[in-house]
Amino acid sequence: MFAERYDIIVVGGGHAGAEAAAAAANMGSKTLLVTMNLQTIGQMSCNPAMGGIAKGQIVREIDALGGYSGIITDKSAIQFKMLNKSKGPAMWSPRAQSDRMRFAEEWRLALENTPNCDFYQEMVSGLLVEGGKVVGVRTSLGLKIKSRAVVLTNGTFLNGLIHIGEKQFGGGRAGERAATGITEQLMDFGFEAGRMKTGTPPRVDGRSLDYSVMIPQPGDKNPDKFSYLDTPFLTQQRDCHMSHTSTQVHDLLREGFERSPMFNGRIKSVGPRYCPSIEDKIHRFADKESHQLFVEPEGWNTVEVYVNGFSTSLPEDVQFKALKTVKGFEKVKFFRAGYAIEYDYFPPTQLKHTLETKLVDNLYFAGQINGTTGYEEAASQGLMAGINAHLKLNDRESLILKRDEAYIGVLIDDLITKGTEEPYRMFTSRAEYRTLLRQDNADLRLTPKGYEVGLASEERLRKMEDKERKSQAFVNFFKHTSVLPKDINPILDRLDSSLVKQSDKMFKVFSRPKVKMEHMLELEPVSNFVDGNAMNREVLEQTEIQVKYAGYIAKEKMNADKLQRLEDVKIPENFDYSKLKSLSFEAREKLQDVQPVTIAQAGRVSGVNPSDISVLLVYLGR
Known part of the structure; x- marks a missing residue:
């Protein structure tokens, strides 16, 4: 049945599995998606919605890189809201209610129309591992399917146990059986496993x-x-x-x-x-x-x-x-009825930043198996696992997003360096550079990276470049164009904002809190500039944010650049921390376990303090 050897096998058809399979296949890897039920690919197991606080930013980032979640959501949405509009743009978060059946249908159709993506319905009960490297999977029917890499996205199915009052029964979701065999095999390989729970309403x-x-x-x-x-x-x-x-x-x-x-x-x-x-x-x-x-x-x-x-x-x-x-x-x-479900997960400190496991080569974990909760968190991990599995198989440099580049970067870095003992959910407060990581500029931040690795299309890149070019031209227009008191004062008077006494640059007037783009468009030179350059709502929004929050953005960028110096200090692979007796015992133990790649990552490991970082810097000759 499976004479050929696949490049990548993705186990599980939820949000993480669907994005992983789409990314790997679209980049050119021969991909097989194995799931226990082909009718539930992209199933919304809990609420019928995508996005929300910080989660909406993640969906935009997935889209900017070339993933499918944003497209699927737009095609199946029944309501859209931008949350937190009363706050600054760093807090604006898109959220859409979806038609649950159409959402799953659109995912299925999108994957079926993705070249290089094959499907098979059965339970994967184990992995094929040779010489410390995964070489395929074994199914419950005893089939052995060979591959060069495997991405596990098992969601809540690993030894899933459903609870309703005093009743309990095995299952990964209402009406679906649990997956068995994988946890036990991974523990035999030396992986540490734990249990988490989640629930759903009636x-x-x-x-x-x-x-x-x-x-x-x-x-x-x-x-x-x-x-x-x-x-x-x-x-x-x-x-x-x-x-x-x-x-x-x-x-x-x-x-x-x-x-x-x-x-x-x-x-x-x-x-x-x-x-x-x-x-x-x-x-x-x-x-x-x-x-x-x-x-x-x-x-x-x-x-x-x-x-x-x-x-x-x-x-x-x-x-x-x-x-x-x-x-x-x-x-x-x-x-x-509503129910709770318990399931196995694997503490994510056992992974590299590519989401490849440290113990088994070419084996990747994504989604709730890593201790996260939420469709968006799962989908982003699946995307990154699919991308990095393909890049590794083709001897190309990994794609690791930094904390000042994407919420996805914050999510993965938190998981790998800090781990999690409770289901991890993304919030804007987890990102120290959230002014840079806005929902409106995810394409400007990430589409060039997606295009470079071969996932984002040229169409995406051209649209992003057009938006960037037009918004920058518009910002420059405001910086270099003056406005007369007789033209701007009627607007300022209406807004109860102090009047200007002499000609001033539009940029300065536009920077006032009460002045919005809609007010600036009342000025003839501004509306003429917009019409002459065919600007859409994305360009107008981007320009307004760049003008009104220029100082905050510049300050945050400067702070990120300072930290980048520590991100550039690499720690040798498989570094032996036990020989650094000047490190605290806890730091030695945690660093040996996590094996951070850079000094900055080492500093974010729970239990590592500044004096430990100083010891490391001295040892590394810095």
Whole structure:
């Protein structure tokens, strides 16, 4: 059946696996995607949405590099919102509600139309390893499929165990069996494994809800999109709605605590801190009388609804009784109960920054197997694993994104240098250079890199260069063009901003907090410049940010450049830290385990202090 040897086998068809397979195949590697169910490729296992705080930036970065997540989201979106618009542009985060069925369908079609990508439906039960190098996979039917590299993206399926109250059963997702065999084999190779948990809320019948008593949550009036390519803008959108729990809801939920696997000791693993279950919320925040619930439609035509904020593993009868007392849910009908799932993961300090494992050559891990949570975090890792597996097989330099270049770089560096003992979720606060890592400039930051490695298309590069050229020309226009008081003062007076007494550069006036691009476009020279250069909304947004935040951007860039000096100090491969007795014992132990590539990475390892870095610099002759 598999006479030929593949370049790369991707195990798992979730967000990480789909991006890994697409990237590897598009770069020219003969790729096989093996998954237990071909009907659930790109499945949104939890909420039907992409993006959000910091996550939206990641989707934009995936798109800028040449990945598919942004394109798929735009094609299947039912609502779009730019979050945090009241804050500075470093905090703006795009988010889209998706049609769950169309999202998975678009992923399947995109992969089927990707040359070099083959598919096979079966469970992978083990790896083929020879001389410390992976050479393929073994399936549950006993088939041996050969390859030069393997990317594991098993999600929540490795020894997955589903909990609903006092009931528990094996499974990687509702209605799907768990994957067995891989964890045990990897542990035999010397890998350290752990357990994590996540959960999901009940799905309900939208026909049984009373939306008239809920708070509508519409999308943006002029919705944006994710991809920098010419994907469609939404012309119509579906509303989400908001309701709240109450003390009565909380009291009913507490009645089931003694049957809760989270409180009776059945679940021993750690769940996501920033996406707790409803029982965890009312236990940890006992003083709160209510919590928000977001009522999210699962698609354009389906009546299925996702109850965001009501994630739970309580018994199904408790879930039902409590949810019926929520405003608008009095006549609720369940499609399925919420549940928690425990699964195996591998602490990511066992990986290199390419996401290749340190113990087995050409074996890569991506997604929840690395201890992360979220579609976007998984997809970005899959993309980078696919890219780097292809580059290594072709004797080319790896693509490792730095912390000042991408949220993806922050994510992977955090995982590799610090590890994680709870499901890792990306936030803007994790990025020390978030003014540089905005959602609007992901293409300017990353498309040249994607094009250089052979993933981003020439079309992408040309669009990025056109945007960069036009926005820079527009910034220069504002810097060198003056405006007369008689032209600008009526606008400033309307905005309650101090008037100018003499001619001044437009750049200076535009830098004022209250002055927006829409106000500057009222000036004839500005509108003529825009029309004459055929500028779109992306160019206008980019120009406004470059003008209004020029000082912040320059300062952050200077700080990043200073740190770069330590990023350039390389540490020899397989460096023996045990011989540096001046290092603290903890530093020696942690550095020996993580094996950082640069001094800057060593400084970010948990337990390593500045004096340890000084010792390393002295030893390295710096």
